[in-house]
Amino acid sequence: TLHVVGADHVPRVLSNGAMAQRSDGDRTTYAISMPEWYNTASLYLQIHNPSKYALESRSVRGIHGDTPVTAVVRQGPAAGGKLREALDVSEKAILELERQFGPFPHEGYIVSLGGIGGMEHSGATRTSIEALSHETCHQWIARGSLPAGGNHGWFDEGLASWRDDG
Numbered sequence: 001t002l003h004v005v006g007a008d009h010v011p012r013v014l015s016n017g018a019m020a021q022r023s024d025g026d027r028t029t030y031a032i033s034m035p036e037w038y039n040t041a042s043l044y045l046q047i048h049n050p051s052k053y054a055l056e057s058r059s060v061r062g063i064h065g066d067t068p069v070t071a072v073v074r075q076g077p078a079a080g081g082k083l084r085e086a087l088d089v090s091e092k093a094i095l096e097l098e099r100q101f102g103p104f105p106h107e108g109y110i111v112s113l114g115g116i117g118g119m120e121h122s123g124a125t126r127t128s129i130e131a132l133s134h135e136t137c138h139q140w141i142a143r144g145s146l147p148a149g150g151n152h153g154w155f156d157e158g159l160a161s162w163r164d165d166g
Helices: 079-101 132-137 153-165
Strands: 002-005 012-015 018-024 027-033 045-048 053-062 065-074 109-113 118-121 124-127
Touching: 002 045, 012 018, 012 027, 053 079, 065 079, 079 109, 079 132, 109 132, 118 132, 124 132, 132 153
Parallel strands: 065 109, 109 124
Antiparallel strands: 002 027, 012 045, 018 027, 053 065, 118 124
């Protein structure tokens, strides 16, 4: 359970777990539950002021139905274009990767744009637009099928890089 107390706004919380939100005066409570199979690299949690971050969502019609994809980026003059580009790149990558590896393995996908490079989580990523397709590949390789110890980065990075270059 996450409690946010004393903020001058109700924060927006994005998570790859099942989430319920309750507000009571100046206190907002989020109950977030994660699947038992998640390891420490699987978890994703982002808390921000909604007035400082833009958010846009779209459904990607894949092999077994719709996958909700949510993109988030810091507010600014280019935010709308960045959100649409992130959703376009995500959709293209998901559809391509479904043809190669099967259905998208998570209930949804959160794409948080920022920085260079990226980090994948189960059903979420924090990445640059340039690395988004690579990080999306990790949804199947590293976060879709996990090495037993969860500490074999050479395996999933090697396969995702092979896909990038191949």
